[in-house]
Amino acid sequence: MADPANDDVKIDRQEAEDNWNTAVKTSDALRMVEAILFASAQPVTEKALKERLPSDVDVAMLLGELQEIYSNRGINLRQVGGAWAFRTAADLAFLMNREAVQLKKLSRAALEVLAIIAYHQPVTRAELEDIRGVETSKGTLDVLMETGWIKFRGRRRTPGRPITYGTTASFLDHFGLQEVRDLPGIDELRGAGLLSARMPTNFAIPVPFNDPDELTEDEDPLTDIDLEELGLLTPKVEQE
Amino acid sequence: MADPANDDVKIDRQEAEDNWNTAVKTSDALRMVEAILFASAQPVTEKALKERLPSDVDVAMLLGELQEIYSNRGINLRQVGGAWAFRTAADLAFLMNREAVQLKKLSRAALEVLAIIAYHQPVTRAELEDIRGVETSKGTLDVLMETGWIKFRGRRRTPGRPITYGTTASFLDHFGLQEVRDLPGIDELRGAGLLSARMPTNFAIPVPFNDPDELTEDEDPLTDIDLEELGLLTPKVEQE
């Protein structure tokens, strides 16, 4: 009785319908993700997205798709740690001066400390000071904490259990980084051993000179001019 | 000499190039409009857009196009009283209602009390007030209870059997600590510039009692009667 051809058609139709339903669902889910991300000025975590979407939705896939859709637009979808946010495209910065906010200017010391914390995290205060070769003034860490870019991370499992510092999600957001590994040049620095607390064994040890007091070919002797530049000598006065 | 066919080709090519340039320009302009509308804190008028875009750009046309592009998306471009803005698509408004959580900031007093409870736990209300030097309003403790960050631990084995307060697991979770002992100590607070270097020699910061669930020697567990008194249990009804 059964007409196989008819069955086939039925199955096809069923399949098509399923596909269609999936497509509708996906496009609906995509719209939902889009709406939630658009509504927030802050990055939204994947966890928060999942909580707001039907359980059978593949959030990671949708985010990938949405990122693709917006990749050449005036607004891009950007990943910040485990969170996502729409941001204006960087090449349009010139248009946005009306929106620009006055960024707090960091002192040179604060900036250096920030970079060390970012590249060396988790880092203790003692390590930080070892790298800079100077005590960190009281205000510096305080100022950085206030920006919300650095935080106490935890404690190092060594005697004394010193506090470790690291960067925050808002640091990543502010500097447009997806994760800490995206810090500019971090791989090269690590490769060169410059992110370790101690001198790596393969770090080139210079060949000692025969006469340590003799300058090499490519050295200039230190002149009074140099010292003047350093602000240590007052300009020379001709002898009468 | 002139080869009409050749001329034609030239014109065509020119035309194609023009079209192409127009298209690129339009897409660039479209990106600009998109970014400006997205980042602006208010709906943007056509006039304001014209001022910010190259003079040869047809703003009205772009707005129409952009509105079309976004018409089936999670966000739509809408005209709000003569000006333009992105808004969540009306059918997805239900998503936003869920989001209408107003994050409340803790008051200065509440932060202080919370911090003192964290560092000095188990701590009674009298001890708390002694450290702060001011009375603590019931409202402050209520708010902290509401956060779920503090809890009644037990009763101190002293006259009056005062209630002791401590922090909860959700406190650790919220502040990103593994254990209460991870709170910075006196030197670390000093190091971060939060505490002056010149503190009296007898100034101390306690190392917080580590296990939030285990009672200390001079604490008694809370009983049902206590919980009733604190309004945490409805009074028991005698069984017939």
Added chain:
Amino acid sequence: MEALWESQVDRAASEPSLVIDIQGFEGPLDLLLHLARNQRVDLARISVVALVEQYLVFIRQAQALRLELAADYLVMAAWLTYLKSKLLIPKAPGEEGESGEELAATLQFRLKRLEAMRDAAMKLINCNRLGRDVFPRGMPEAVIVDQTNAYSATLYELLTAYASQRQKRATSHVQIARRSVWSLKDAREILMRLVGEMKDWTALDQYLLEFITTPAERASAIASSFAASLEMVREGHLEIRQTGAFKPIYLRNRPEEPMKDVVNG
């Protein structure tokens, strides 16, 4: 105008604390880096001895001008003097500790690392920054949180509240008089930093006294650093040796169990 024609000596005599901007430098390592840069060669190829010499000249000039130099600069000067002596005297066979070359390499490593961090800082501020290059939604429609908690507070806010409250109550009026002698604590801190670098017997006091003290403080400095060194011996941080009465006192870092490094896995 005339001030310009005044000789250095006169100036030093008439102005006891002449202000010269050493604040332009972020510490002794920064100054060394600047001097190394002046050698106009790759950091790996600088002459460490020349660099040490330049640094010491700088410090002596500053001292001659009676500038107040931060202790960090002087501790570095003492260490560099030590380094120089190690570089100039070849290592005797069987001698313990690091060679001058190894110490010099450590210094070069530290300079390179600092320079790398400085470059990194520049790259960092030139990233596309939020609020300068890229912008968030200007009219957010909702706050999206993934915590059920309706209250927000950061650890920083918590700690600030605690520290300032405790401080306010504790230090209404505490004034500590300016010290004119070396406290035991100062001596200890400086010794700790110097000795941390020295793995073999060193007559430390000579470096210490040369740079860190003024003649007026010398007695106090000797007494304090000696007392501090005894305490550090007792605690096991230090070993101490003297061959006879009034002979130089040798110190060395007592090797510790190597600490496990948990950084960056």
